[in-house]
Amino acid sequence: MSANAPLPMGPHDRPIRLAEIPVLAVDAFRSAILGQVNAGGRIAALFGMAGESNRVRLYAVLMYLETAEIAVLAADVADEYPSLTPDCPQAHMFEREIAEQWGVIPRGHPWLKPIRFHPSYRAGHDAWSRAAGEAIVPGVTDFFRVEGPEVHEVAVGPIHAGVIEPGHFRFQCHGEKVFHLEISLGFQHRGIERAMVGGPDKRTLPLVESIAGDTSVGHATAYAQAVEALSGCRVPLRAQALRGVALELERLANHAGDLGALANDVGYLPTASFCGRLRGDFLNATALICGSRFGRCLIRPGGVLWDVEPDRAEQLLARLQAALDDVAGATKILWDSLSVQARFEDTGVVPAEVAQDLGLVGPAARACGVDRDVRRDFPTGIYRFALIPPSTWNTGDVFGRAYVRWLEIRRSGQFVLQQIKSLPGGPVRSKPPGPLLPEAMAVSFVEGWRGSICHVAVTDAAGKFARYKVVDPSFRNWIGLAMALRDQQISDFPLCNKSFNLSYCGHDL
Amino acid sequence: MFDVFRERRRQGKRTIGYPAEAPTLPDRYRGLPVLDDSRCPDGCKSCVESCPTDAIGRDSRGLALDMGRCLFCTDCLEACPEGAIRFTHDYRMATRNRSDLVVRSGVELALAEPLDARMRKLFGRSLKLRQVSAGGDNAEESDLNVLGTIVFDIGRFGIQFVASPRHADGLVITGPVAENMKSALLDAYESVPSPKLVIVVGASAISGGPFRGHPEVSDGTDRLLPIDLYIPGFPPHPMTILDGLLRLLGRLEGMPERIRAEEPPAPPPASGPDPLAPIVASTATVEGPPTSS
CATH class of the missing domain: 3.30.460.80 (NADH:ubiquinone oxidoreductase Nqo5 subunit)
Structure with missing residues (x-):
């Protein structure tokens, strides 16, 4: 060809x-x-x-x-x-x-460096000619350097100041101004893709659910869809609706938490306090469905493990309506505060062309006006029947990334209420999926709260995974944070970082 | 400005009444597992074989479940038609010894004992902790962070997460200890002035969790550091973490030991026992149905 x-x-x-x-x-x-x-x-x-x-x-x-x-x-x-x-x-x-x-x-790759700092999967072949058994130390690699008088380098991490995952950041600064930020991760590498080979087995789902714990529902759904495609398993409509509810609850919890965290980083404590609590209210709504605040064990190939009975639906609706009203109140004072807007606007701008060229996804891309959302573009499950219009903004700054989250909270909130009010009848789980189609590939998309998740499952002649590729949205978006920091004050790094709120473990796998 | 005051008034007071009041947990919450091996048919190993992390075993003393490995999933419940394993609503699961995390039929869990008098004098009213995520998946980290919100308000107990290990009285470790984080974790431990505490949170940090056996991880902290408190879960509920910390500091002595579950919104299905429905632990006093959630 x-x-x-x-x-x-x-x-x-x-x-x-x-x-x-x-x-x-x-x-x-x-x-x-x-x-x-x-x-x-x-x-x-x-x-x-x-x-x-x-x-x-x-x-x-x-x-x-x-x-x-x-x-x-x-x-x-x-x-x-x-x-x-x-x-x-x-x-x-x-x-x-x-x-x-x-x-x-x-x-010809312009900047070919390790990303997770592990030995090659193919013995005897190493892109950096490292000997077999040679210690590979994370973060020890080439970094861009800016030279000259008054230029200095700031190195941060792997361990950071907060209760947060580890990663290494190097800033090339001139005074307070950042010329360049380089991000070196891999500290969280747990060998997930390698361990998926030979599956599915009893360990597979817990591994998928901990690719990124704050996206348990997103990754579990992506995995379930891949297995269902390869086994020809049909998911009951009621289960599809409940998966959509769980995925949007995950988005609501994290977006609400992020708005609180952004408020906290500019010292606006009322919204920080209110949203810290509201994030938990959405997590508790997920726990009302399945017992786990992170939706663990809810998604299974073939459907979901728990139903939402009418009484439980009533309880969910009442709690969610109250939480959504409280998020509206908590964020209204944020948008109305001039001192907050002065810090959010024009900070950490990513131009739309840069977002497009680098393939950014999720709220980080939509905040630049890049209108992409796999719930609409590559719909699966309930999203084939119920559209959530994507929310975009056009400034590409911290404000844009914050405001897109608020727009998404409103639309996801309406979607969840509507779905719970009109859950389709029928069972929530079909028969467990049969054997997987041998020597085949399934591609699965889910719009997680950080952006599109892509899983690719490849099976061998026995119908077991010969390869399982996970593309977490953070894998695509970390470079966006590096771009956002160019020509910014280094003191704005925490704010810019929070406006992306990317996953270290989702990247490191 | 008045809008902010109005909103503050509207949002109301949100800090839970714990420890004076019992916390409220969802009816499907999976807490402390209880075993009843009198229900096990001879030679049955269904639950043992179903467990993703091999947390369940059987020896001469009968069935045993290691909470240090347990992911609190439902695979064993689904595998066991006899109901020999049940998850209760009891959120209190933290222990001082690794071996105490092993649950057996009819044996009461040895919950964490308080620190000795000297350590309590040092840390009992002011405990500064440095959190290190060593391959954690951000679920444990999130539910540690949540302790700082107005809901749990961990500051009212004198506990605070600090930025530097040099300012800390101890480490809180999450994750299976990724090989790539091992030296940073050990450096952080060395940087904490003695006497110091080490608290491990979650199945991954205790035993490697779902990553156990991967060459990329150390299967948790046990072979690396002396541990003062184990908090099991995948991730543990914030209440399990808070209970463990307060127990360690002796702050729960004299407090009423109560747990309370939300009333299930619907009766269980009529056809036989529902293996996924939790029951309440027999070791705890159960309150009547809550008047509000």
């Missing part, structure tokens, strides 16, 4: 047999991806897996917003291939990941 031939596109929620995925020569693979990205396609995932005769098979999953279709293409590489990143910046982290996991060098 030539680079210009049309790619085989298909619906995003159907399994694809591996034999049907075109395997291109590397140059054709590269130009096909670039052609599609230039024509408006996006890279949903780009990853390697062990191929034949110690080669690595690269898979690219491309998504098309207009038709809600995806295309998957592949190429076999040995130890290097020409990098996509110089022509397609949104590939930059995927290519660093391929280099680290498989020891394949994307030749």
